[in-house]
Amino acid sequence: MQYYEDIEIGASRDFGSRTFTEAEIIAFARQFDPQPFHVDPEAARKTAFGGLIASGWHTAAVVMRLLVDSAIDLEAGLGSPGFDDLAWLKPVRPGDTIRGRMxxxxxxxxxxxPGIGSARFMVEAINQKDELVMRFTSIGIMRFRNPAQT
Structure with a gap:
């Protein structure tokens, strides 16, 4: 369990991975981002991407799930007021596996x-070729283990 006191500036940690399938990419995009390069493999081949790619919002949702499953402490964490500087740097394609790092x-x-602090994290998604595909800065609010020390 990581409380505010346990967080070190400059410390990095990986927090899980996930492989994207064509079916998941299409299903997400049909519901939330129905652009041709996300929902139609044939139409996607005729775009600048040259094939089907995941919605950036799909990539962000997967990274959020990985964070919740393996990096956000449900006892010490108190949520987030938001994030900054979201950038999609490379497309995520069917078969790509991304891992998260913060x-x-x-x-x-x-x-x-008293007893509460905030931390800013650079959150990155990296594909199986070690290419950075997405990044953003997140703010986490968390409890102190020992509130009397604040």
Missing amino acids: TCIDKTPSRSR
Whole structure:
């Protein structure tokens, strides 16, 4: 379990992986992002992408699931007020496996709420070729293990 005190600025950690299938890419896109290069393999071949690609929102949703499953502490974590600088850097294609990595870039104890602090993390999705496919900066709010130390 990681509390605020356990987070070190500069520390990185991998947090799981997932392989994208053509069926999942199409199903997600049909519901949430029905652009031709996400839902129609034939039409996708005629685009600048040269084939079917996952919606960036699908990639972000998968990264969020990986975070919840293996990196967000449900006892110490108190949610997030948001994120910044979302960038989709390379397309994710059927058969690609992405892994998540997070690096703490800053942390600050709350001035108004004793026992609580926030940390900013660079969150990255990296494919099986070690290429960065997505990144964003996330803010996590978390409890102190020992609130009296704040």
